[in-house]
Amino acid sequence: MNDTDKFDSVRALRYESGRLHLLDQRLLPLQSTWLTLHDAESVAQAIRALAVRGAPAIGIAAAYALALDAQAHPSLRGAELRLALAEAFGALRESRPTAVNLFWALERMDRALAAGADAAGLLAEAGAIEAEDLAANRRMAALGAALLGDHAGVLTHCNTGSLATAGMGTALGVIRQGFAEGRIREVHACETRPWLQGARLTVWELLQDGIPAVLVADSAAAWLMAQGKVDWVVVGADRIAANGDVANKIGTYQLAIAARHHGARVMVVAPTSTVDMGTAGGGSIEIELRDPRELMELGGQRTVVEGARAWNPVFDVTPAALIDAIVTERGVVERPDAARMAEAFGSL
């Protein structure tokens, strides 16, 4: 166990002896309940029901789901095994149609089958996907933590942690590593309306690892900065465009503007799979608008008058000019722009 491991105890899933164990994130932080799943259909159902969330975690769960079903066909391999798993592939594909990592993981399992894999080969491939994600997160954590300097005050948004990945997390990986290295003075987490991932998941996850994150309302972030509490805003990304613009959870843009106003810096931590060199800039990224009711109910009870309207974008786009560093497992792009992004990711 190295210094960081003790700050990385949380896991969203665990494969063991032919079963996939999933931490039911719908019940967090009040209960830590593990689901034990035996087949792909029940994993697909858990993905649909949001028991597991976070793009990398969903991809890993789907890969193991195929390995689970493959156990029933110990004598098959390659094309024959793929035929036997056709229904499982279908169910997983439909479990979260917008999750890019899900399709990426399914395709990788398909390539293993094309190369002749049997059940053991699929299990090894799922394990590799998980291990590679963890390794990438550890690499990003080390690169990002080195940027923090010493005695840093850090603010994060949404949940980008072990719950969303194979472990460590992206932005939370940097915070874990920075904490392990003694570089971090204090951590604040935005509650992240409307889903409250920061309040429900990030604060829980960090506290599990002994990192005392302090919760703030999304609206209090700038005032927190005015108190000198924030040197770095550290966030994840859903998509990064070729010019360094970053689409991420709604509220990220507002944090970046406030950070610039206060001389705090902004670090985006995301694997290269998030970088989309085919998208020129943030203006071409379509922002999903979700059901306005998400802003109109609390704990199942309506809080806003019937007939009211709400605008509920899930993501926003932070222009590259407001970002100080993009950290991927391939390295760091400081003050990102189209030229520096092309230099770093031209080969993607």
Added chain:
Amino acid sequence: MNDTDKFDSVRALRYESGRLHLLDQRLLPLQSTWLTLHDAESVAQAIRALAVRGAPAIGIAAAYALALDAQAHPSLRGAELRLALAEAFGALRESRPTAVNLFWALERMDRALAAGADAAGLLAEAGAIEAEDLAANRRMAALGAALLGDHAGVLTHCNTGSLATAGMGTALGVIRQGFAEGRIREVHACETRPWLQGARLTVWELLQDGIPAVLVADSAAAWLMAQGKVDWVVVGADRIAANGDVANKIGTYQLAIAARHHGARVMVVAPTSTVDMGTAGGGSIEIELRDPRELMELGGQRTVVEGARAWNPVFDVTPAALIDAIVTERGVVERPDAARMAEAFGSL
């Protein structure tokens, strides 16, 4: 009825035939229930229980509360009546110890007694307090609306409306007037965590008057501005310092920073009673920190892990440099600073 009246139908309270009727704001927006109160003690209880909120509305309710109890003493006046009302004064004073307007209203009723008022005189004084508040709000509404220009997109925060005042409201008065004058293209309202006054009260109140406000998460405000939807941020104030710094509901500062970033303007609308020329600047204003549990529960259910911490400031301070106009019933201070504030309010 003039053009604006039809956009000003909401009232937080109504005195009629010896009774005070209070709209129970705890039940909004799901129910519009009126409490009928016969004496000062029940009004004090309603203030304590937050059935009525908003500094001016609390002051008016307290003034009427004394008039209610005075009815039991038709033959008393002046010092004798004051003695008979001593208990009522005490109960009201303790109903919300931090509300400046409450003490201001009680003192004004006390001055009426000092001048020899009887029950009818106290009722007239309470009516005058209410009428003056409404008149001041109408004056601010006219002054503020004139600043909006045409076809303005407006964003507001918290609840500064008829529910918090004698009618019209402060920032919402400007929005009502601007809407009546056809100057406003669209209105957005921040939900205003943690109490959700924007979601629960402002959207309800504006919809009652046919003004279709669109709710947004506090974290979505900057992204809304990036869509070109906001020309003016229009907010109230809890205290305005001698240099024009404004203490207001947490989140106001973040909105002002985002507005400046997008070239949107910021209008603060508040009566002169809010201007505190004895406070040099925002740095001297103590910001109340409230119970962290307000960020940790939703509808009575805990959402954050036990043992977690939260930072829950109620107000923040927006520096004068980020404010384009302070509107009071005495006039408008554009680009406020110490010199312009002294010129406008030196005589306070």
